[in-house]
Amino acid sequence: MQLFIEIYGFLNVTLRGFILTAQSLTLGGLAFLLLPAVAEARLGETARRRAERLIFWSALALCAGEALAAAALGFMLSGTLGLPAGELLGAEAVKIDLLASVLAGAVAFFISSRRDALPAAGLAGLFLLATQIGATHAASRLDHVAGLYVAEFAHMLGVAIWIGGIPYFLIALGAAQTGSRRYVAARFSMISAAGVAMLLGAGVYMAADYLGEPEALYGASYGVMLTAKAGLLLGLLLLGGMNFLTGRELRTDPRGSVSRLRRFAEVEIGVGLTALFCAASLTSLPPARDLPNDRASWNEVVERVEPRWPIRLESPDHASLSTSQPRMIDPGAPRAYAMGETAAPPRNAEDIAWSEYNHHWAGIFVLLMGLLALAEHDRRLAPIAKHWPLTFLGLAGFLFLRADEEVWPLGHLGLIESLRDPEIAQHRLMIVLIILFGLFEWRVRLGKLKAAWAPYVFPVTTAVAAAFLLTHSHGLANPKEEMLIEITHTPLALVGVAAGWARWLELRLDDGPARRIASLVWPVAFILAGLLLMFYREA
Amino acid sequence: MTMPRSYLYFLAVPLVFVADAAFAHAIVVASTPLPNETIAASETEVEVRFNSRVDRARSRLTLVGPGGASVVLPLADGAAETLKSRASGLEDGRYRILWQTLSVDGHITHGEISFQVKR
Numbered sequence: 269m270q271l272f273i274e275i276y277g278f279l280n281v282t283l284r285g286f287i288l289t290a291q292s293l294t295l296g297g298l299a300f301l302l303l304p305a306v307a308e309a310r311l312g313e314t315a316r317r318r319a320e321r322l323i324f325w326s327a328l329a330l331c332a333g334e335a336l337a338a339a340a341l342g343f344m345l346s347g348t349l350g351l352p353a354g355e356l357l358g359a360e361a362v363k364i365d366l367l368a369s370v371l372a373g374a375v376a377f378f379i380s381s382r383r384d385a386l387p388a389a390g391l392a393g394l395f396l397l398a399t400q401i402g403a404t405h406a407a408s409r410l411d412h413v414a415g416l417y418v419a420e421f422a423h424m425l426g427v428a429i430w431i432g433g434i435p436y437f438l439i440a441l442g443a444a445q446t447g448s449r450r451y452v453a454a455r456f457s458m459i460s461a462a463g464v465a466m467l468l469g470a471g472v473y474m475a476a477d478y479l480g481e482p483e484a485l486y487g488a489s490y491g492v493m494l495t496a497k498a499g500l501l502l503g504l505l506l507l508g509g510m511n512f513l514t515g516r517e518l519r520t521d522p523r524g525s526v527s528r529l530r531r532f533a534e535v536e537i538g539v540g541l542t543a544l545f546c547a548a549s550l551t552s553l554p555p556a557r558d559l560p561n562d563r564a565s566w567n568e569v570v571e572r573v574e575p576r577w578p579i580r581l582e583s584p585d586h587a588s589l590s591t592s593q594p595r596m597i598d599p600g601a602p603r604a605y606a607m608g609e610t611a612a613p614p615r616n617a618e619d620i621a622w623s624e625y626n627h628h629w630a631g632i633f634v635l636l637m638g639l640l641a642l643a644e645h646d647r648r649l650a651p652i653a654k655h656w657p658l659t660f661l662g663l664a665g666f667l668f669l670r671a672d673e674e675v676w677p678l679g680h681l682g683l684i685e686s687l688r689d690p691e692i693a694q695h696r697l698m699i700v701l702i703i704l705f706g707l708f709e710w711r712v713r714l715g716k717l718k719a720a721w722a723p724y725v726f727p728v729t730t731a732v733a734a735a736f737l738l739t740h741s742h743g744l745a746n747p748k749e750e751m752l753i754e755i756t757h758t759p760l761a762l763v764g765v766a767a768g769w770a771r772w773l774e775l776r777l778d779d780g781p782a783r784r785i786a787s788l789v790w791p792v793a794f795i796l797a798g799l800l801l802m803f804y805r806e807a
Numbered sequence: 808m809t810m811p812r813s814y815l816y817f818l819a820v821p822l823v824f825v826a827d828a829a830f831a832h833a834i835v836v837a838s839t840p841l842p843n844e845t846i847a848a849s850e851t852e853v854e855v856r857f858n859s860r861v862d863r864a865r866s867r868l869t870l871v872g873p874g875g876a877s878v879v880l881p882l883a884d885g886a887a888e889t890l891k892s893r894a895s896g897l898e899d900g901r902y903r904i905l906w907q908t909l910s911v912d913g914h915i916t917h918g919e920i921s922f923q924v925k926r
Contacts (some may be wrong), residue, residue, distance in 0.1 A: 361912060
């Protein structure tokens with residue numbers, strides 16, 4: 269039970285991200301089939317069947333995800349309060365999850381039955397969306413509730429129509445005859461523009477309410493996460509704009525290549541999913557306006573992120589760290605803790621120096637990766653530069669020594685003994701994965717791995733890692749410090765997303781200016797990540 | 808700590824790993840007694856006010872006495888965002904009010920408020 273309590277936060281954010289994704293795919297598909305912009309005649313039978321199948325499986329995944337969320341919350345309440353089952357089922361949040369699960373099941377049932385049941389599936393989808401508002405911030409607010417309910421509904425519907433609709437657009441595009449592609453592109457542009465308008469309008473309204481004041485954008489974790497989401501949205505709008513222009517080209521030349529349209533749409537799906545998981549992470553934070561006294565000032569933010577030279581290349585002595593010192597907790601404030609979160613022991617100057625040293629050296633490794641990857645573009649340097657994935661081995665060795673200071677060879681805990689701690693075990697597992705990943709990508713670069721899927725491992729895993737860096741749950745014990753950590757982590761995650769998907773585009777696009785730009789973007793993103801790490805500070 | 812320190816290193820590598828904090832929402836905006844308050848009576852009203860509506864039936868207030876003995880306090884009706892009770896039979900010494908709450912939108916939070924009795 270204790271382990272479950274410890275991982276519940278992360279599990280819940282991940283589950284919420286999964287639910288948002290399945291919900292967007294389900295409702296996006298229903299909107300795609302039901303909105304008048306998609307004319308029956310233009311969507312062939314094959315495309316229609318594929319779309320219905322995707323809606324069915326998305327709805328089924330949503331049904332399971334909601335049931336799992338209800339079970340997890342029930343188990344958590346049962347474990348911490350010892351409540352009987354009847355009491356658990358009475359919880360508003362459990363009822364919302366169960367009702368959403370039933371409605372998602374209804375969508376799956378209707379979409380898999382007769383064709384004329386599509387409107388019924390659409391109606392179940394609308395009820396489902398209305399139910400889901402119960403799991404958003406709006407449900408527990410004390411004021412402006414009606415406006416927030418409407419905004420949450422419009423926001424989620426906008427996301428579903430736009431992001432959730434893209435896979436259906438790709439299905440329709442793939443099945444369309446050459447002459448019909450421009451109609452498919454033009455009609456999806458119309459639908460997605462409506463989705464974007466709803467998403468933005470509702471998003472601005474909610475941001476104004478939940479933030480309270482503009483200073484919260486940089487002074488509170490909620491604002492920083494919101495800014496990250498806005499950054500992802502800008503990227504999506506850029507990709508969507510490019511696709512809009514490509515769609516217009518199709519109108520003048522119906523036989524024009526739809527390859528670029530597809531590739532950008534693939535990346536839109538990836539970045540869109542990242543934004544959904546970022547939104548799930550946002551739900552784990554109290555709105556910024558509820559934390560007026562726990563904010564960082566502009567000067568504090570600038571001081572934390574301002575690059576300073578020299579970087580820390582000398583480590584403090586291990587003996588000076590506080591890992592073995594008794595734990596002291598300041599009882600001076602009515603702190604709230606998330607489940608599984610405990611008061612962190614105070615950290616001394618050496619602890620901070622140790623951590624900064626680790627980050628700065630890790631940054632040097634990442635910077636080297638980026639520079640070598642960029643140098644690979646030069647024919648003279650390529651024979652050496654193509655070995656850049658081996659830098660991962662150096663990073664892994666460094667992390668093995670430094671990531672957990674209390675573990676052998678530096679600390680008092682034995683290597684095997686330390687694996688009982690879930691966080692340390694997790695770090696060790698990651699180190700093994702880094703080694704495997706570095707060797708794998710190295711063999712790809714050398715041409716020794718010929719499988720068609722092999723080159724995609726690097727961009728996908730980089731993008732997923734970056735998405736997970738955004739998708740963490742938040743502690744509450746020290747909101748200001750949490751936010752100052754956030755403000756250094758978030759740009760890293762965003763350049764990670766850019767790196768992963770730019771490399772994906774480089775692999776997927778036909779030769780041309782877009783491909784060449786993508787091939788430069790991802791090494792530059794790695795260079796930026798390296799610099800961000802090198803100038804990272806904790807005080 | 809909400810994010811492992813080494814979380815940061817892993818941006819450039821294909822990692823998916825578990826953060827060690829948790830889903831959370833309801834936070835304390837006011838309380839009676841105040842944190843570290845000293846009261847000079849054998850009983851006191853206990854009230855914890857949150858930033859959001861809470862599910863009272865799935866929330867709890869526990870009083871831990873100077874000797875470590877704990878008692879679950881019965882919750883009284885009150886505003887949608889509060890947990891309200893009364894602690895009586897207090898003797899000199901340090902007490903802790905442990906609270907756990909479920910916000911209406913499904914997030915569990917917990918914490919404690921410490922106070923002193925000195926008559």
